[in-house]
Amino acid sequence: MTSETYPHPRPARRRGRTVLGITVALAAVVGGIVYVVNDSADANGAAADAFLEKWSQGDLQAAAEHTDDPTAALKGLTRYQTELRVGGFKADAGSPTGEGETRTTPFEAEVVLKDAGKWTYSSRVKLVEKDGEQLVHWEPAVLHPKAGAGDRLVRVTRLPERGQVETSDGKSLDGHAPSLVGVVGEPTEQGLSNAGLNGAEASEVGLSGLQYRHQKKLAGKPGTAIEVVSGDGDGPGKLVYQADGGGAKSVSTTIDLPTQKAAEGALADLEENAALVAIRPSTGEVVAVADNPPSGANRALTGRYPPGSDFKVVSTAALLQTGVAPEDPLACEKYESVNGQRFENQDTFTLPSGSTFADNFAQSCNTGLISLRDRLSNSALHDTAELFGIGATWDVGAATFDGQVPVNASENDKAASMIGQGRVQASPLVMASVAATVRSGTFRQPVVVPSAVKDRRPERALDSGIAEQLRDLMRKVVSEGSGQEALAGISGDLGAKTGTAEYGEEDPPRTHAWFIGFKDDLAYAIMAEDGGSGGADAGPVAAKFLKGLA
Template sequence: MSAAKAVRAALALGLTVPMLTACFEEPSPLDAVRDFLVGWQSGDYAAAARRADGDPATVRRALEDVGVQLDAASFRFSLKGVKRDGENAKAEYHAEVDLGENNPLWEYDSTLPLRMVGGSWKIHWSPSVIHPELHAGERFAVDVEPQARQPILDRAGESLQDETIRYVAGVYPNKIEDKSALCAELSRVTGFAEDRLLSRILSSPPQAFVPLATFGGKTFAQVKDKLTAIKGITITTDSIPVAPKSPKDIVGRVAAITPEAEQQLGGPQRAGDTVGRDGLQKAYQDQLTGSTETRVVILNTAGKQVKELKAWPGRANTSVRTTIDSSLQAAADSAVATSQRVALVALQASTGEIRAISTQGMHQQKDALAGKYPAGTTFSIIATDALLKNGFDPKQKVPCSADRSVGGARFEQAGYSGGVVTPTFSSDFARGCVTALASLARRVSGDAVAASASKFGIGSAWELPLGTFSGSVPIPASDAATAKIIAGQSVRVNPLTMALVAGAVKSGTWRPPVLVTSPSSPDPTAEVAPAAPPAPIPLDPTAVEQIRTLMRAGVASGTARAAAAPGEPVYGVAAGIGYVVKKQRRDLSWFVGWQGDVAVAVLAESTDAAAASAVAGRFFRGAAQKNL
């Protein structure tokens, strides 16, 4: 084969060879170098061994053992140059060894000595062919030092996890007679790949404890007898803070590495590592775990370290600090405890920082932060902003009736059978009169309502580390469509969306939500900085003051009366709305409001329109009892 063909063959297999200044006549030392490195790189150790002058079985086994000792995912070589001196030659090459997922890339330079044997060029075999520091009777090993998982913290720096005991099954390699048999038995019990278990053992220092599988208490109880029956297995325990406190769905759960988790993370991982299954534990997996401290070392026949070839300190891990206020969270948990299906979000009005997320029968992330529910007449907050900007006077009388048709769309005021009364709009707002609100569709354009919704953050592209939904308002094409928007029937929101609306009225400025204050990004390796959150949006001061007055009446004399609590005045609006999901009717109750600097939105699944207000009232009273 010519030098040009050898270069093309090497490139086809990923072995890069520089352009040489001269072509070798056949036979060429380049052929031997190419076949040896390509065979080693591709795992065809027999082909590589045929190009060496040592015993083929010895060379083949030595090359194969290198991959096992390093637990390497792959080798890649590039030829730096070949120099010939008569019947001797020397090839310099660069090696890149992938030590596996979440581990570093080890790079080094080495030399292949060559000589003519029987008219053919051969690699002059010795262990230093593999690495210049490797000598007869020595072997590689990878020494790793995993870092303990860091906690997720509340705003005061207290952990949002309780400690839990985990059980680690591992081995001391120098105490195992038949490593393959042990790995086969452990594989049957745990489901981990037998070859992966064996590689972990063979790549570790013989005297070191090598964790192979980690279990929580429930799983360990199921496999304990089978594990302890495996000769050579040692069981150790440790305690780590991973059991989530409230809000559990937000904090997230942590699991020991399983065969499935290895596939999920792109493995291989090392036993003893932990993986976040959901919530912030999953979103901040890399920050909470960092990366393992890794050292490539050379051991002698006694298993003692004779040289450290390379060390990587690993990426430091860090805790994740949230905005959750544990005292407010406890008050929220207590408030929702007596309801069947309810979600509550509380945040600091002046900052947008989320202080509590609590649910009963609902999911704290999927429902409270990312749910898509009709807003009902709580959307009157936003509709009123649009009306006021159009010159509407809240003192104007607007009839409230049991039912009303607007543009062909029919609206009903639940529980109202008193014919037609003509209160002021302020009274309609406080009582959540859907027929009165819908009748105002001709007093304001759909575009104006959509513009006000945008100023209150509806549809904003905010960024939280967990999936959220910022709300949606359809584009109206008729008076009927506008009426459905004003009545909150076609609008979709969730408790987080509406808590931000309440906070905006209280503070006079809409602010994007904040859940995590550090670190700044869930991805520490991202080359592009995360998008900046949307800027705060100042609201019209005159309109805001009028809406505050309306919301105070909602608690003082309207349908939100159940939210009243001692201390500072409570402001709010309540709503009840029924809608159809998958051909089944669902009835919802809303409360949106605030006390002091704490804005709250409560969504309850109930036919009682005041159910959510009652939850809010319990929350405000509970918060006061905790001196908040």
């Protein structure tokens, strides 16, 4: 037994026997513990004392040697300790009784069960003589008095009813947001470790999502029973110990069920892998998390993608801080060359002479924006992204990827970063937060499980003038830009930004389709892997989502 072994038993207390009218007692010191034994060849209890002492010390081999069947005894003692998960055992022997074949030594057992409290019971061992030596008679009843021939003791875990993952108003999320909620299933080694359990204690644990992250709260504390069962395990066992479990609690999220249903409906007909996240800008509460396919990877919160032109919201904020104005003239040419690297617009479109910075933003012109790169230092995009919380570590109560915008290493790196390519990466959650920050004028770190958030990033307000300019620019995308067709006929205060992000090594490259936006006090981001164009392909998904809210 390890350092968890319970302290050695106290000395057995009994009176010395009278031999020829003289009371004789011998104090034997064993392992620093005084045991009183009799100075007689057939003295009752000496074998019992030695057996119980070694058992208490965890020396099961030595204990078994004090029985009349060491092989069976060692097997039984070992099974008792391992199957019941004994953390400590102490036997306090009483005075032996009887003579001859009825000789017995009673004892009080105190058993510390790992994760299940302390179990005490009274038992006794029978004593026999074999080849002139006093021994403990081995039988299952040595382990517990209710164990008969062929019986064994087993530990049974009884799980309390599992808590639920709930919406913000206490409704079950069962059947919704499966990638966020996660799954419960047969325990894996990692799942058991997370739950603080072993395979004997759990038939199922949270394997992913919030079910995994909040396993201990959702599962509560398992109850434990010790039963005596027949050797073949058939039939009900005889209950000899029970420690009640309980304490399972539900996990409340910020998810709004009607908004969640609208998000899931918007993705339902897509063939591509896709994700949609919706946030309440005034609070930062995440009100919808949807993925296509619904189960499996949580792309919405943990996906890592180049955000493409949706990142122009951040690039524009950086340029506005340098004094660029929406009404400034800005040409949108087919190509912009940076140290021999050619950047172009989707389908190599151009804008007419006399176009402004606002026109370039509304139509998502890459070349016009990149042509202003000299206004930005190598750290400008990184620093401005921090105003939107990008790149920080978020504590939302669920697993997330919180984006990255490295300091630029070259002009080419800067040019690519300005249009959300190169080393810039974001999740749909991050880009929904960008739209939410523009809508409210303040970065509020998103939150999914309020009770689990211990270190929410502090709020950070944008310059009020810049925030208002960004809102107007995003409104222009809807009123006359690349989002106009998709959101036609939808009412409310609408703003948007379309995005098409290149990835891979193919020529021409494949593209992810992005669309972020706001409608009143709701901000959202949509991403479809290999989905084509932001306006033409992701835009209709946004429209379906917003219409589904009505």
